[in-house]
Amino acid sequence: ARLWGLVPAAGIGHRFGGERPKQYQLLADGRSLLEASVQALLEGAELSGVMVALSEPDPFWPDQAIADDDRVMHCAGGAERAHSVYQGLVALLDQGAEAADWVLVHDAARPGLSAEALQRLIAQCRESGEGAILALPVRDTLKRGDGNGRITATLSREDLWQAQTPQMFPLGALKQALEEALSGSSLPTDEAAAMEAAGGPVQLVMGEPGNLKVTYPEDLAFL
Ligand code: CTP
Ligand code: MG
Numbered sequence: 001a002r003l004w005g006l007v008p009a010a011g012i013g014h015r016f017g018g019e020r021p022k023q024y025q026l027l028a029d030g031r032s033l034l035e036a037s038v039q040a041l042l043e044g045a046e047l048s049g050v051m052v053a054l055s056e057p058d059p060f061w062p063d064q065a066i067a068d069d070d071r072v073m074h075c076a077g078g079a080e081r082a083h084s085v086y087q088g089l090v091a092l093l094d095q096g097a098e099a100a101d102w103v104l105v106h107d108a109a110r111p112g113l114s115a116e117a118l119q120r121l122i123a124q125c126r127e128s129g130e131g132a133i134l135a136l137p138v139r140d141t142l143k144r145g146d147g148n149g150r151i152t153a154t155l156s157r158e159d160l161w162q163a164q165t166p167q168m169f170p171l172g173a174l175k176q177a178l179e180e181a182l183s184g185s186s187l188p189t190d191e192a193a194a195m196e197a198a199g200g201p202v203q204l205v206m207g208e209p210g211n212l213k214v215t216y217p218e219d220l221a222f223l
Pocket of ligand 2: 011
């Protein structure tokens with residue numbers, strides 16, 4: 001089975017703010033978050049292609065160096081991340097991907113993914129035949145708040161993980177799971193949640209602190 005990349009990049013970056021959408025904010029080396037996230041996939045794995053889901057219109061895309069890369073394709077995203085990923089899967093199938101192929105879904109806002117972590121994920125999926133995600137064990141003690149700044153409970157962090165991307169699944173199974181999720185009342189916030197709801201096994205593979213999702217401008221200082 002072949003391996004494809006899918007990068008949802010149709011968000012507006014509301015929490016980040018600024019003049020341009022978050023995925024087009026620049027790293028210190030001059031690359032956009034989107035460019036660096038796509039390159040992390042292309043450099044860390046052997047892919048048949050990468051589909052990037054964009055908002056429409058997107059005046060920034062044509063100026064991206066990756067827009068001229070033969071391995072990189074683009075399609076229209078949707079209103080929420082789950083729609084963008086779903087549409088990306090449909091576009092990959094249009095481009096010759098098959099249901100039995102694997103797909104790596106990776107946020108456009110995670111430029112710090114290393115080839116080592118990516119290879120860990122791919123090896124785990126190929127060996128087990130099951131889907132998996134990169135994730136980090138929770139390090140801090142967790143508190144539940146009452147909405148007014150007071151603690152109501154302390155939670156055990158045992159067995160708790162923070163989900164990262166990439167998240168890797170058989171393409172057809174993920175499409176099916178997202179279809180079911182999109183017809184329900186609440187949307188999954190990652191691909192694993194859709195697969196879990198569909199009853200599929202999803203494995204946890206050790207991620208890395210550097211693979212953080214840029215959410216606010218100050219996050220750039222950690223890259
Ligand atoms: N995304 C997408 N389509 C959407 C919403 C989000 O493809 N309708 C993408 C984003 O572009 C990003 C990834 O999903 O690459 C993770 O989303 P997030 O970090 O939440 O980015 P934004 O939604 O853009 O940011 P915010 O929630 O602050 O608006
Ligand atoms: Mg968002």
